Amino acid sequence: xxxxxxxxxxxxLASAVSVVxxxxxxxxxxxxxxxxxxxxxSPPSLLVCINQSSNSHAQFIQNQVLAVNVLPADNxxxxxxxxxxxxxEERFAMAEWDQLKTGAPILxxxxxxxxCTVDHVQPVGSLDIFICKIxxxxxxxxxxxxxxxxxxxxxxxxxx
Amino acid sequence: xxxxxxxxxxxxLASAVSVVxxxxxxxxxxxxxxxxxxxxxSPPSLLVCINQSSNSHAQFIQNQVLAVNVLPADNxxxxxxxxxxxxxEERFAMAEWDQLKTGAPILxxxxxxxxCTVDHVQPVGSLDIFICKIxxxxxxxxxxxxxxxxxxxxxxxxxx
Numbered sequence: 221x222x223x224x225x226x227x228x229x230x231x232x233l234a235s236a237v238s239v240v241x242x243x244x245x246x247x248x249x250x251x252x253x254x255x256x257x258x259x260x261x262s263p264p265s266l267l268v269c270i271n272q273s274s275n276s277h278a279q280f281i282q283n284q285v286l287a288v289n290v291l292p293a294d295n296x297x298x299x300x301x302x303x304x305x306x307x308x309e310e311r312f313a314m315a316e317w318d319q320l321k322t323g324a325p326i327l328x329x330x331x332x333x334x335x336c337t338v339d340h341v342q343p344v345g346s347l348d349i350f351i352c353k354i355x356x357x358x359x360x361x362x363x364x365x366x367x368x369x370x371x372x373x374x375x376x377x378x379x380x
Numbered sequence: 381x382x383x384x385x386x387x388x389x390x391x392x393l394a395s396a397v398s399v400v401x402x403x404x405x406x407x408x409x410x411x412x413x414x415x416x417x418x419x420x421x422s423p424p425s426l427l428v429c430i431n432q433s434s435n436s437h438a439q440f441i442q443n444q445v446l447a448v449n450v451l452p453a454d455n456x457x458x459x460x461x462x463x464x465x466x467x468x469e470e471r472f473a474m475a476e477w478d479q480l481k482t483g484a485p486i487l488x489x490x491x492x493x494x495x496c497t498v499d500h501v502q503p504v505g506s507l508d509i510f511i512c513k514i515x516x517x518x519x520x521x522x523x524x525x526x527x528x529x530x531x532x533x534x535x536x537x538x539x540x
Contacts, residue, residue, distance in 0.1 A: 259504050
């Protein structure tokens with residue numbers, strides 16, 4: 221199996237789209253992630269996969285805190301910005317932010333945000349799985365969700 | 381944060397729906413999973429979260445192979461069956477199966493199936509993260525996907 225076969229197949233695993241952020245001595249950082257999973261409610265945990273080659277990987281490792289901000293529908297612009305070559309300042313200037321317990325940036329208009337401390341980092345080849353303890357949650361008014369599938373964005377919600 | 385807060389918030393993290401199967405000396409087993417993530421293409425890897433309290437958890441640990449069968453739209457019945465109290469025989473009788481390299485059951489009508497060997501099992505509280513190496517892939521004709529969001533099934537595809 222080559223890399224292209226892998227990518228073609230994974231394009232058919234639909235996923236939510238999140239902006240994962242962190243805050244620490246070096247400032248704030250954030251990237252778009254589709255590999256986010258609920259893990260368990262005892263203790264409340266989730267996981268995020270972050271490439272070791274990502275620009276902000278070192279900051280996530282160093283800060284040991286992160287927030288997962290799940291994007292509502294109609295936020296393709298935010299998703300694209302946090303997956304682009306834009307600077308950190310340019311990315312964060314595109315939306316309004318808040319914070320909960322850890323200080324990691326909480327997207328005000330997120331569908332739901334999970335504020336987390338990093339509990340364990342499990343390397344797998346070129347990637348790290350960040351296993352995180354959820355220390356605070358902010359849930360906004362329910363709205364449609366942004367989903368990535370078949371290399372395109374989709375909106376799902378009460379009307380679909 | 382209590383368990384209900386966690387569950388309410390996680391309901392807003394949309395996910396694909398997969399039937400995860402295994403095959404070994406004790407026979408075949410399978411369950412419905414929404415916590416499946418692409419991990420990395422070097423080496424081709426994915427992860428699946430399985431509760432330690434799941435009936436078939438021991439078989440997944442023992443067999444060290446599994447297949448992730450991503451469900452196409454209109455397969456709520458299969459999803460529900462593999463999350464129900466139906467026996468193993470009753471579950472598998474509801475669809476047609478095949479196999480690739482490991483022998484784990486491959487759902488013939490899956491959107492895409494990933495045949496895997498288990499590389500590492502990472503416990504997190506009451507749950508195990510199965511980090512798996514993908515050894516074979518079967519991709520069927522592209523069709524709509526089944527997605528779970530806001531405690532309901534949704535269909536997404538080329539028309540949404």
